[in-house]
Amino acid sequence: MKRVFVEGGLVLAGLLLILIATIATFGLPVGESLRMLAEGSLSGGGLARTLVKATPLILAGLGMVLAWRAGIYNIGGEGQYLVGALGGAWVARVGVAVPALVLKPLVLIAAFLAGGLFAALAGLLMVKRHVQVVISTILLNFVALQFFNWAVTGPLQEASRRLPQTDRVPDSLMLFRLDRQNDLHTGVFVALASVAVVTVFLFLTPTGFRLRLVGDNPRAARANRIEPGRLQLLAIGLSGGLCGLAAGIEYLGITGQLGYGFSQQIGFLAIPVALLGGLHPIGALFSGLYFGALFAGSENLARFSGFGTTIVFVIQGVAVIGFVGLRALIERRRTPEAAL
Amino acid sequence: MNDVVLEVTGIGKRFGAVQALRDVSAQFRSGEIHAVLGENGAGKTTLMNVLAGFVVPDVGTVTYRGKPLPFGEPIAIRRMGLEMVHQHFMLVPAFSVEENVALAHIPGLLRPLRASRLAEPAVRLAKDMGWEIAPSARTNGLPVGAQQRVEILKALTGKGDVLILDEPTAVLGPDEIDDLFRVLRGLRDQGRAIVLIAHKLSEIMAIADRVTVLRRGEFVGTGVPTPVGNGGLDARTLALWMVGELPEARHDRSVAASEEGLALESILVRGDRGEAAVRDLTLAVRRGTVVGIGGVDGNGQVELAEAVVGVRPLVQGEVRWRGERARAGRPQVAYVPQDRRGDGLALRMSVLENLLVAGHRDSALKRGPFLRLGAAARWARGLVERFQIKIGSISDPVGGLSGGNQQKVIVARELSSEPELLVVVNPTRGLDLRATRYVHDQVRRARNAGASVLLISTDLDEIAELSDETYYLSRGEVRPAALGAAALVGGVP
Incomplete structure (x- = not known):
């Protein structure tokens, strides 16, 4: 337990250093920039915006934790996110007549299923x-991106057929807003609950245990009569499902409609979120919050500097490379080649 | 002509708890085929790796034509004139034959490289030896015998006059072996020194001019093999040199062997490359008995074990348990695989989690759909204590433990639940004496509790000590074998 805190502290310190170095490289005044970042992400309304930005990152990040823990390097979060969104939008469209209170969870479930089934395609290709x-x-x-673009200009396009986007869902179908000003919606609770569920699943259930075993050494799993294929399929399915759910939450929480700019690269960002979180669900929660804060803060910064959110991507890239390198180094120290 | 080219003096090498070589000396002369003979684990391959420059010995010297061999420098050693043909081929699968041969003769970074020209001498040589090899064929499509020829060609076209071959016959059919021997004799007659690492007596008798025997890393002797007895170094004497005195089989069983247990009926199992690894094998292991299967690695041992425990599919035949077709969950199976790091353990996971690999099915460690972590930790600590596993904490990663303790983790896990069928493959490889005795005791205990035990091992002492019945596995087929050294070692009458 102590080790976790020490490592967490080191990671935080490292992230802060990288942040400062990045700001300096961009030629911005460090103190002033940090102040604006903090204001945009931590002050009253800023905190709400941080949570809003973090919600899809945490959900998709959890998906990546699940897949990577099972030894499946799912890089398809973006596609699963888009297909999940389409699943949700389709149910929202055909279920217009259904009462909003019932339809809301149905849309989210559809997003989860669509993302999961799409990911399972890659899983089946692997196992079979x-x-x-x-x-x-x-x-x-x-494939998913093309499918998405086709859907929003074809079967799911708005009734007026002018723009490449879906119709806006009625306000009653949107997730409840806790803070109207800053868009904070109840989806954040879904993200928090998912962290708990994934943690319990991975570390407290036999299936989660088998999944981690398969991820660490599939041959050892097979030698103990645990068939890796089905577990890997389950892992990638759940992984895609969580990416889809992230999209469904974003759809009902923020945008209310789908269009060309919907994706925001959440599915790609999920990978660094998971890696930086040490492939642990609780780690993913914190790294999701960190990057959520960076997004929120840099929007504030963007109003003055013109660099916009580019800075976030730079920081993510540097942080992940540093972190992955460090991990590899630690790993090599810990398991020296055994004799013979 | 017959002067000493390569002289090994007092070589010793230790890997962790295992003394792989101790004070080994030998002289290899030009114009002779000199076999280095020994069981698995006798140190043959370690010696070869010392000569190849892959392993630096702790003590001792090797000289080549009077000059000391630069240990640990494979490229410098090759330049001096020692060429190796490794047991596991060092070919690039996607390259053609000539490209692979050319690899051994790359002229330098900046010179133009044309594989076909570099390979030309090798192709000519192959023709001279009567080998038909298509220079442009991709190596991964070739049968193993042909791949080996490519390896030999690589070695022969170098400047070297010492050729060292590690178990070259292990992968060959009888005709291919004859052909290889013909070529080796030809090379000897040209004046090269040939060092042949081997374990099959019959082959040694057929080809070696002199033979050096190793046993458990120690030098036993060097001599000229003679076909029949009258005091010379015949097959029987060599076998004795190899295995030493065979211990008496111990029969300390408390439960009488009786009930029907495991039965294999003409099973056919394929290996990873699709070859028939186990062929038409029929075998019965009654309850309360240990059936020991000896033989050299790579003769279908792993495939047989995996088929019995249900990890590898049967192509033909049946595995029965007490007369009925064995199904999942019946019988209660425990399996100690040969490759503990590859098949046995999840190295990055903790000791607790590696024990849970068996325990997570136990209803006592579950509540509803959840694992009871507290109960699991208590259970794991109990096992650690009972099986005397030396660890700091059960949450330590298992990858950091010594080989012996890793093996104990597997044995503890597999024997924690009173198995009905126990399959163990080389359970004590790499373990020190104490750990070995401990594992043997546990196998006996399981046997005495009424388990059917299938013991597959390359260690003859182990087989002799534990087994009630012994067999010999060769090229995927079993033959009954008396507990005599010669019978187990090489199928020599």
Whole structure:
């Protein structure tokens, strides 16, 4: 337990250093920029915006934790996010007549299922045909993007058929707003609950245990009569499902409609969120919050500097490379090659 | 002509708890085929790796034509004139034959490289030896015998006059072996020194001019093999040199062997490359008995074990348990795989989690759909104590433990639940004496509790000590074997 705090503290200190270095590299005044970042992300309304930005990152990040823990390098979060959104939008469209209170969860479930089934495609290819998941999920991202663009200009396009977007859902279908000013909606609770569920699943259930075992050494799992294929399929399905759910929450929480700019790269950002969180659900919660805060803060910064949210992507890139490198180094120290 | 080219003096090498080589000396002369003979684990491959520059010995010297061999520098050693043909081929699968041969002769970074020209001498040589090899064929499509020829060609086209081959016959069919021997004799007659690492007596008798025997890392002797007895170094004497005195089989069983247990009926199992690894094998292991299967690695041991525990599919035949077709969950199976790091453990997970691999099915450690972590930790601590596993804490990653303690984690886990069928493959490989005795005691205890035990091992002492019945596994087929050294070692009458 002590080790967790020490490592967490080191990571935080490192992230702060990277943040300062990045700001300096951009040629911005460090103190002033930090102040604006903090104001945008931590002060009263800023905190709400941080939570709003963090919610989809946490959910999709959890999805990545699940897949990567099972040894499946799912790079297809973006595609699963988009397909999940379409699943939700489709149910919202066909279920117009259903009371909003019933339809709301149905939309979210549909988003989860759509994302999960789409990811399971790559899972099936892996289990049945030994297609590398890294390759198939990357490529399926493009399929999903084209599918999304077709859907919002075709079957799911708005009734007036002018713009490439869906109709806006009625306000009654939107998630409840806790803070109207800053868009804070109840989706944040879904994210928090998901953190708890994934933690319990991974560490307190036999299935979660088997899944981690398969991720660490599939051969050892097989030698103990645990069939890796089904567990891997489950893991990638749940992973895609969480990415889809992230999209569903964003849809009903913020945008209310789907259009070309919907994705915001959440599915890609989920990977660094999971990695930086040490592939642990609670770690993903904190790294999701950190990057949520950066997004919220840099929006504030953008009003004065013109660099916008670019700074967030730079910081993410540097942080992940540093973190992954550090982990590899620690790993190598811990498991020296045994003799013989 | 027959001067000493390569002289090994007092070589010793230790890996952790295992003394792989101790004070080994030998002289290899030009114009002779010199076999290095020994069981699995006798230190043959370690010696080869010392000569190849892959392993630096703790003590001792090796000289080549009077000059000391630069230990740990494979490239410098090759330049001096020692060429190796490794047991596990060092070929690039996607390259063609000529590209692989050319790899051994790359002229330098900036010179133009044309594989076909670099490989030309090798292709000519192959023709001279009567080998038909298509230079442009991709190596991964070739049968193993042909792949080995490529390896030998690589070695022969170098400047070296010492050729060292590690278990070259292990992967070959009888005709291919004859052909290889023909080529080796030809090379000897050209004046090269040939060092042949081997374990099959019959082959040694057929080809070696002199033989050096190792046993458990120690030098036993060097001599000229002679076909029949009258005091010379015949097959029987060599076998004795190899295995030493065989211990008496111990029969300290308390439960009488009786009930029907495991039965294999003409099973056919494929290996990872699709080859028939186990062929038409029929075997019965009654309850309360240990059936020991000896033989050299790579003759279908792992495939047989995996088929019995249900991890590898049967192509033909049946695995029965007490007369009925064995199904999932019946019988209660425990499996100690040969490769503990590959198949046994999840190295980054903790000791507790590695024990839970067996325990997470136990209803006592579950409440509803959840694991009871407290109960699991108590259960794991109990096992650690009972099986005397030396660890700091059960949450330590298992990858940091010594080999012996890792093996104990597997044995503890597998024997924690009173198995009905126990399958163990080389359970004590790499363990020190105490750990070995401990694992043997546990196997006996399971046997005495009425389990059917299938013991597959390359260690003859182990088989002799534990087994009630012994067999010998060769090329995927079992033959009954008396507990005599010669019978187990190489199928020599």
